[in-house]
Amino acid sequence: MANIILFSHGQLATGLADSCKLIIGENHFKVLNILLDQNIQEIKNNLDVMIQSFDDNQPVIVVTDIPGGSTTQTAIQRISDNKLLYVVTGMNLGLVMSLSFLSLSQDDEDNKNKIRDAIEESQKGIYLVNDVISCNDELSDDDDL
Template identity: 30%
Template sequence: MKLLVVSHGAFCQGILDSYQMIAGENKDIFAISLTDTGIQDFSERLNKQLTELESEDILILTDIKGGTPYNEAYKYYLSNEERIRVVAGMNLPMVIEVGLNLANTKLNDLAEMAIEIGKNGIEGIVEEAAEDNDLEF
């Protein structure tokens, strides 16, 4: 199982760097950025990476649904549905949990985990909640 994180700009590389700082290096996680070199270049690099991993199941995490990284990943998914899943809305809790579970989780379960952890990793601090918080500083 492999994890591919893709995004506009350096976001995916930054999230991979943060993952490695927290959880250590993982040779099964790859990052591909859409840069100012354009969509064609991004698409070629994405397809090259996916072709190199063609014997593997791959979860692709993207930054924004409907953006170029998502759309290009989705195009690849359409011709490889048995071994590719795409999840949009990537965040660090999602990447950490998925990265730590790559070796022992099935592809569909990993995609569902990414969505659940991603949603649960979002929290806001409101005045009432701050008063009830047990954290001490």
């Protein structure tokens, strides 16, 4: 399983980690939530400690909730210090589950390709269900989407 830090505003990261544990069993996620009473330096320090808690020279994926948000900006600032740190934004359950099964290595380009594939796969699970239903006029309760 990949080394993953879920980094969000509020308790979103905690909720996703709990949901993943329910669906796939034990996970190895580290969770960092930004709360109202925290200052930016405390948040940066907490992220640094989490990144350093993984074995040296091991790839780490930081999954953030929104592009351009403080979680993403804080994580981006750490990329130059760690060539095997990958920041993925747009946190959702499908994405986190896909990323969790990745087997990453010391090969930066291979890691990026695997992460891109996981992102692309999770994007396929985002759609307007009404469009699917309108294509299947006789969809019953037993049908899968």
